[in-house]
Amino acid sequence: MDDLDRRLINRLQHGLPLVPQPWQALANELNSQPQLLRQRVQALLDDGTLTRFGPMFDIERVGGAFTLAALAVPEERFDTVAEQLHAMPEVAHNYRRGHAWNMWFVLACATPDGISASIAHIEQLTGLPVLNLPKEETYHVGLHLPV
Amino acid sequence: MNGLDPRQRTALRQQLENGLPLTARPWQTLAEQLGSSEAAVLEQARQWNDEGLFRRFGLVVHHRNLGFRANAMLVLDIPDHQVDAIGERLGRADGVNLCYQRPRRLPHWPFNLFCMVHGRERAAVQAHIAELLARHGLDQMPHRLLFSTRAFKQRGGRFTPSLPQETAHG
Numbered sequence: 001m002d003d004l005d006r007r008l009i010n011r012l013q014h015g016l017p018l019v020p021q022p023w024q025a026l027a028n029e030l031n032s033q034p035q036l037l038r039q040r041v042q043a044l045l046d047d048g049t050l051t052r053f054g055p056m057f058d059i060e061r062v063g064g065a066f067t068l069a070a071l072a073v074p075e076e077r078f079d080t081v082a083e084q085l086h087a088m089p090e091v092a093h094n095y096r097r098g099h100a101w102n103m104w105f106v107l108a109c110a111t112p113d114g115i116s117a118s119i120a121h122i123e124q125l126t127g128l129p130v131l132n133l134p135k136e137e138t139y140h141v142g143l144h145l146p147v
Numbered sequence: 148m149n150g151l152d153p154r155q156r157t158a159l160r161q162q163l164e165n166g167l168p169l170t171a172r173p174w175q176t177l178a179e180q181l182g183s184s185e186a187a188v189l190e191q192a193r194q195w196n197d198e199g200l201f202r203r204f205g206l207v208v209h210h211r212n213l214g215f216r217a218n219a220m221l222v223l224d225i226p227d228h229q230v231d232a233i234g235e236r237l238g239r240a241d242g243v244n245l246c247y248q249r250p251r252r253l254p255h256w257p258f259n260l261f262c263m264v265h266g267r268e269r270a271a272v273q274a275h276i277a278e279l280l281a282r283h284g285l286d287q288m289p290h291r292l293l294f295s296t297r298a299f300k301q302r303g304g305r306f307t308p309s310l311p312q313e314t315a316h317g
Contacts (some may be wrong), residue, residue: 009213018193020172020185038169051209054167055192057160058202068249068261082299095295097220101256104220104293131256137231137248140238141202 001049004032008040009050016055065112066092069119070101070131078102081126090118101131151191155181159191210265211298217269221276222258224251224289230260236283237262242275257289269294 007030017025023034030037044050060066073081078096085091085105094105107118119130151159158181168176174192175185195201210218225233230248237260238246245263266272273292280286 016167018189018196020174020189022173023171034171038171042169047212048209049212052166053169054165055163055196055201057164057195057200061198061200062160070256086299094299095218096297096299097293097295099291099293104295131252133249133252133256133261135247135249137234139231139234139246139248140243141245 001044004030004036005040005044005049008037009044012041012053064108064110065115065134066109067107067115067132067134069105069107069122069133071103071105071122071126071128072101072131073103073126073128077126081128084125085122088118088121090114149184149187151181151183151187155183156191159188163192214267215265217266217272218295219264219266219269219272219276220293220295221262221264222291222293223260223262223285224257225260225285227259233283233285234260237279237285240279240283242266242279258291 008026011026011030016022019025021034023037026032026037027034041050041053045053071081081103082094082096085094085103090107090109092106092108094103096102097104107115109115109118115132115134119132122128122130159177162177162180167173170176172185174189178185178188181188223233234246234248237243242264243262244265245261247261248259249261251257251259264272264276266275272294276292277286280288280290
């Protein structure tokens with residue numbers, strides 16, 4: 001990753017201009033070439049630095065639902081349960097964290113009912129109770145990571 | 148210029164869930180797939196953007212691959228009457244990327260305020276959070292710092308099941 005990649009990532013974390021030729025607009029800003037910027041984004045997607053490119057719908061605003069949930073998984077079963085969750089399309093993220101509740105995941109569903117169904121499914125699949133922590137208030141969302 | 152019909156709007160949403168095409172004129176590319184015009188597709192996207200339907204418009208970085216490996220979830224147990232004020236303050240603090248109130252689940256889970264802080268090194272993130280708590284007078288409040296030690300899955304906000312039909316616009 002070179003200086004242009006860094007400038008491009010930092011700029012794109014603030015959004016792409018909603019104009020017919022956005023790459024031209026960005027190239028003007030970054031003093032680069034539109035074709036080159038597209039190649040860089042493709043390369044960053046290919047090597048896994050970026051997970052996606054494009055607008056992201058706020059799924060709650062389009063009728064969907066999110067929750068943060070956790071499981072306290074016995075050590076010897078940890079990898080098996082991680083694989084069971086990995087196979088579910090509703091599981092968007094899954095992290096091991098240092099706590100008795102050691103598996104933390106985000107569920108993203110097209111409807112609120114999908115969340116309760118997914119939780120019931122996970123409890124049945126694993127035999128473990130799910131800690132369901134849907135957000136009640138948002139104070140700040142702004143995941144910008146300067147690179 | 149004709150706007151998109153409901154079927155085209157749903158199809159455009161599904162296309163955008165997969166990301167924006169990496170072409171010189173991405174809205175033209177989408178319009179060709181939809182049988183519409185670049186102007187109509189771009190107008191629809193602007194309208195959704197104005198209505199706040201896009202959570203963000205750009206890219207999702209795989210933060211671990213960019214070296215942001217120290218990913219801390221700070222959780223606090225804040226009295227209910229103070230949680231909004233403290234949440235607003237912490238949400239504005241330097242380095243706090245996300246800040247939410249969530250329910251306690253007693254006796255299993257006593258914490259109701261969640262902040263995410265990302266950094267490259269655990270010690271630096273710990274020091275930053277200690278300083279943050281002290282500055283806001285919160286170091287005596289019950290709290291825990293949960294670092295992620297492994298990531299099993301990290302993907303963007305794609306939710307492939309069939310999209311709700313135009314619910315947001317009624």
